[in-house]
Amino acid sequence: xxxxxxxxxxxxxxxxxxxxxxxxxxxxxxxxxxxxxxxxxxxxxxxxxxxxxxxxxxxxxxxxxxxxxxxxxxxxxxxxxxxxxxxxxxxxxxxxxxxxxxxxxxxxxxxxxxxxxxx
Amino acid sequence: xxxxxxxxxxxxxxxxxxxxxxxxxxxxxxxxxxxxxxxxxxxxxxxxxxxxxxxxxxxxxxxxxxxxxxxxxxxxxxxxxxxxxxxxxxxxxxxxxxxxxxxxxxxxxxxxxxxxxxxxxxxxxxxxxxxxxxxxxxxxxxxxxxxxxxxxxxxxxxxxxxxxxxxxxxxxxxxxxxxxxxxxxxxxxxxxxxxxxxxxxxxxxxxxxxxxxxxxxxxxxxxxxxxxxxxxx
Ligand code: SF4
Ligand code: FES
Numbered sequence: 278x279x280x281x282x283x284x285x286x287x288x289x290x291x292x293x294x295x296x297x298x299x300x301x302x303x304x305x306x307x308x309x310x311x312x313x314x315x316x317x318x319x320x321x322x323x324x325x326x327x328x329x330x331x332x333x334x335x336x337x338x339x340x341x342x343x344x345x346x347x348x349x350x351x352x353x354x355x356x357x358x359x360x361x362x363x364x365x366x367x368x369x370x371x372x373x374x375x376x377x378x379x380x381x382x383x384x385x386x387x388x389x390x391x392x393x394x395x396x
Numbered sequence: 397x398x399x400x401x402x403x404x405x406x407x408x409x410x411x412x413x414x415x416x417x418x419x420x421x422x423x424x425x426x427x428x429x430x431x432x433x434x435x436x437x438x439x440x441x442x443x444x445x446x447x448x449x450x451x452x453x454x455x456x457x458x459x460x461x462x463x464x465x466x467x468x469x470x471x472x473x474x475x476x477x478x479x480x481x482x483x484x485x486x487x488x489x490x491x492x493x494x495x496x497x498x499x500x501x502x503x504x505x506x507x508x509x510x511x512x513x514x515x516x517x518x519x520x521x522x523x524x525x526x527x528x529x530x531x532x533x534x535x536x537x538x539x540x541x542x543x544x545x546x547x548x549x550x551x552x553x554x555x556x557x558x559x560x561x562x563x564x565x566x567x568x569x570x571x572x573x574x575x576x577x578x579x580x581x582x583x584x585x586x587x588x589x590x591x592x593x594x595x596x597x598x599x600x601x602x603x604x605x606x607x608x609x610x611x612x613x614x615x616x617x618x619x620x621x622x623x624x625x626x627x628x629x
Contacts, residue, residue: 278464279461279464279465279488279550279552279602280463280464280465281465281550281552281600281601281602281605282601282602282605283601284599284600284601284602284604284605284614285552285600285601285602287600288552288598288599288600289552289600291598292598352599355599355618356599356618356621356622357622359615359618359619362599362612362614362615362618363612363615365599365601365614
């Protein structure tokens with residue numbers, strides 16, 4: 278493994294989260310379009326997805342989306358400003374700070390939804 | 397001090413694939429990795445192949461992967477590695493010819509693609525083409541490049557994408573595009589703006605970390621991206 282630093286890991290994570298999000302989207306569209314086969318199938322599918330495994334999967338997808346979004350902002354700053362590139366490492370740490378600040382309430386709300394249910 | 401030098405060796409006439417070989421050596425902390433390679437070649441195994449020429453960080457011959465990152469063997473001191481186990485591998489993404497020697501042709505092909513020479517069809521003035529110190533400063537960083545390929549072969553995109561020009565060629569392009577005497581930007585933009593051009597850069601910064609001349613490689617690439625995007629030239 279090449280011993281790259283923050284930038285390399287930011288890039289790998291961005292790529293992996295991007296691919297995972299696309300796969301989720303494909304899955305999601307397939308799920309919704311199953312309603313074409315009538316309420317019987319669609320409701321059965323929804324019932325099946327009540328399994329907490331899917332809830333946890335959704336938490337994982339949300340975690341990846343949050344990283345992809347925040348690092349995406351970092352990339353925009355790097356692409357459009359000259360200081361963004363100079364401060365790329367600090368920006369990456371800033372991404373993680375915001376990630377934790379936004380991520381924890383999100384995690385809390387989502388987990389409660391998965392395990393306790395309802396609003 | 398005693399060090400263990402592990403070299404990823406490959407002899408195309410004998411080996412199916414590269415393999416590691418270890419050498420126990422007596423080294424001084426101020427020795428360069430290049431000195432260790434010489435020690436192996438001169439005293440232990442004369443078949444070891446690597447490139448070097450100046451020995452002083454200016455010819456760009458001896459970029460290799462040392463303890464997991466690209467560096468010049470002649471600019472890397474044993475004491476700075478902070479370990480007594482030193483691994484040396486050929487730079488990645490170019491075909492290995494023997495041991496640490498790679499085929500640099502794809503690298504130089506990308507170099508030529510950006511037309512790294514002054515393009516200006518205007519009749520030459522009576523004396524030199526004048527340039528202010530400020531205009532000269534704009535492209536100063538790129539002039540330090542020694543074409544060692546440490547940047548290009550540290551790039552994760554270059555490893556997997558067969559068409560990417562790579563950071564070094566873009567640094568060279570920057571050196572001319574931002575030169576006030578040069579008028580060739582539009583001749584260079586087709587290669588730079590193509591699918592193998594600057595847009596393949598995903599800002600992983602390995603190039604910037606690897607450059608032995610401390611050129612802010614990623615910054616120069618981003619400047620070329622913006623020059624193309626906003627048609628600055
Ligand atoms: S930019 Fe730096 S690392 Fe890349 S070829 Fe030039 S000197 Fe070597
Ligand atoms: S031998 Fe010339 S740069 Fe290292």
